[in-house]
Amino acid sequence: MSAALIIDAAGPGLSVQDLGRPLHGAQGLSRGGALDPLALQEAAALLHAKPAAAIEMPGIGGTFRVTAPTRIALTGAPMKATLDGTPLRWHAAHPIAPGQILKIGGVERGVVGYLTPGAAIATEAFLGSRAAHLNIGIGALLQPADTLPLSDDPAPHRPACHLRAGGPFGARFTGGTVRLIPGPQSALFDDAQRTALTAATFTRGPRSNRQAMQLLSDTEPTWHRAAGGLASEPIQAGDVQITGDGTPYLLLAECQTIGGYPRIGSVHPADMGRMVQAGPKPELHLTFIGWDEADALLATHTAALAKLAASVTPLVRDPADIPDLLSYQLISGVTAGDELG
């Protein structure tokens, strides 16, 4: 029997996600994939592997088991996680054996966490990707009792490791200032409108999903501009569109490919993680940058990505923990899974 990941309990929004399906825009299919692709890069570094499919966990995780020894990388928004009752460090990879119970609770900060097995998820692919694309009926939300097929883990017994200090992107879970680059429709907005947008304070709104993130503000939206008469144009993740009542929405992985709402700018790729991982409380501010700064920022971001592996460090476990580990294993079957409450 081939290996599998068994889901005993699932939060309401779990789905399999990878880097999506690029290059199908002409046929109306947006890229989709993980809301926070950086988390998949982090998992790849921790697992010494290429970026692979993960379970995306918005807000709440679940309870998981495996049928063969492997490792699990825990990346993205930090969540409360235990293995047979022993707390697991986040931004880290840990060995897991059949019979052990992995419980992942709620996010401590940020929005969406990722569970990536070292034995790569081997569900059926569509156009080269295993990512669920929920609003077009590709894949589905994961449910309790679902079983995901896994491939073989090339190094199931590699010891636990973590990203030192959370890694180079470890500060993206608490909002902050997000840099915008001008887009094809930025010139439709005047200077006063752009200034008003950059002076406002935004938070994540409740009407956020895998298609878009609502940006709420107490400021009167003087940056609103009606679309009147403009033909719909290509749109993509990162674009900030101004909807009919002036509310900005950041387009995300499952956005449409063509849209009619005017777009005031696009979030620089280096700041997308900070945007998508800003929960309902952290404040977000938008600022426009020029192309020289945008190019320099992209170079810095790319260099940081390349250095991810260098921040992977062995996780040293206190030997005194080991007797506790064994005792927790004995009672693991009767814990109530309160983390999901």
Place this chain on the structure above:
Amino acid sequence: MDPQAHIPAPQLLPLGMDAYLVRFSAAFTEPANRAALAFAAEAADLAGVTEVLPALTSTMVRFEGARAPARDALQTLIDSRDWLALPPTSPTRIWTLPLSFDGADAPGLASAAQQAGVSETEAVTQILAATPRVLAIGFAPGQPYMGLLPQIWDFPRQTGLTSVPAGALVAAIRQLVLFANASPTGWVQVARTSFRPFSPGSSDPTPLRAGDEIRFARVSASELESLAQQPLGGAKREDLA
């Protein structure tokens, strides 16, 4: 006033860090649509280009590598001819899609006919006589924007949204859109087809292409039901040499 209206088309504008938008017109025109399609076909062959996405009046071109050489190559292609003067092309593929105008399949037919100022019978006659082209594929997978219909169909989209089912053919602004999945829309549903523009299980999940010509054949609601079981929902495709 559109502050860009005075800028002569086409415009070359950055779209994110790895793409450009070439805009041939801010508002829909048939010459700009032809330009967008033709430009996409040629831009796809430029060195470093990874993806082209022709929309209604603009084309997105994604590239790998530095921005400056990509921009220069695109500007050279823009300058190589008068894209807005391209003559109409002949279609290379012609589809015939079955349409039911019966009852629940056409809840907005009366409203569309009224807005167009014709009887429902005349509205159906005009749709069946139309040979619209696929102007762009987008919004949702495989979903076609088709047009143009005669001038009387130039009524606006509704501000309120109504729900339409998969296969709904909807009209507004002289265009038709065919919905792949149930969706809220401001367009008005004038008919329904058994053809689905997105079928993930098939070898060609999004069978329509921008530039295809579309014709419609009227069937009854019950015939439409049985056609749904056939390949491509009973749609027929003719390839011209």
